[in-house]
Amino acid sequence: MIEIRELTKFYGKGSRMTPALSNLNLSIGKGEIFGIIGHSGAGKSTLIRCINLLERPSSGEVWIDGVNMTGLNRKQLQSRRRKIGMIFQHFNLLSSATVYDNIAFPLHLDGRPKAEIDKKVKDLLALVGLEQHATKYPAQLSGGQKQRVGIARALASDPDVLLCDEATSALDPQTTASILKLLLDINQRFNLTIVLITHEMHVIQRICDRVAVIHQGGIVEQGPVAEVFIKPQHPVTREFIMRETDQGEELQAAIAASHPSSSQTVRISFLGDKTYESILSRTVRRTGVDFAILQGTISTLKNVPYGLLTVRFEGDEKAIRETTQELSAQGLDVEVIGG
Structure with missing residues (x-):
């Protein structure tokens, strides 16, 4: 479904160029929930933005459903992006638009008929449990409700892929659990491929099928979540596991x-x-x-x-x-x- 081949991304120019990603390779299957975990600055956000080419790689290729995204012109890329939904850590909602209009926004951009938009938005409101909040504005919503609006908006164009950029890190634990449950339900209901980046191991273990650990712009370990969690090979992976399972200084003592x-x-x-x-x-x-x-x-x-x-x-x-x-x-x- 998603093939990332020798992906490299530099920022800056000349002697001031800084590598964000270096010769990175990943393969993500159709219908999979794939987690990418790493510390701040490891390259997680750059990687997910390279998948939909919000960031253009310095070299390498991104293939989605058999199409080389890095080889498309601007018009072709805009068309393909409609099949890639994205949700963000800080929601990125239109503050002056209602919940209904935030969800309808991408459908209006596509030029859909009014009746079709109305049915689609109402279906999505029901899916994310916000039927009673259609006329509210983002400022009137909790963090979890805002993220549900973001998820509904990302699903409006019936994407094949949903990219989640630290989608739960701004939420409390109880709300995080409800959002992860919703994402799992969406994955199972629509066979939607989900790529989820995070710095929290409990997010990975709750819903992901496979995980890749990113460190200093490269993938240092990847595999099924159970295998990586129980038998971590790289020091960075072991650090995440020890932090999650509370294997700290007291245990070492x-x-x-x-x-x-x-x-x-x-x-x-x-x-x-x-x-x-x-x-x-x-x-x-x-x-x-x-x-x-x-x-x-x-x-x-x-x-x-x-x-x-x-x-x-x-x-x-x-x-x-x-x-x-x-x-x-x-x-x-x-x-x-x-x-």
């Missing part, structure tokens, strides 16, 4: 604290139905090993349950080895992180 000479600290990852099984307790009963849970998280990755435990095993060295081997044999991922 607990790992480093004095403990019996015959002990081992491990990180155990569960995924799917195994998350709720008593595998650990059954195993240590059989092997006779004592254990202390130093940190634990149970949550979901797009409705798939997962667990992360940091555990210190204490006891006979052979029994500890048997314990970790048995846990691995039962499908758990076990990583030794300390003696």
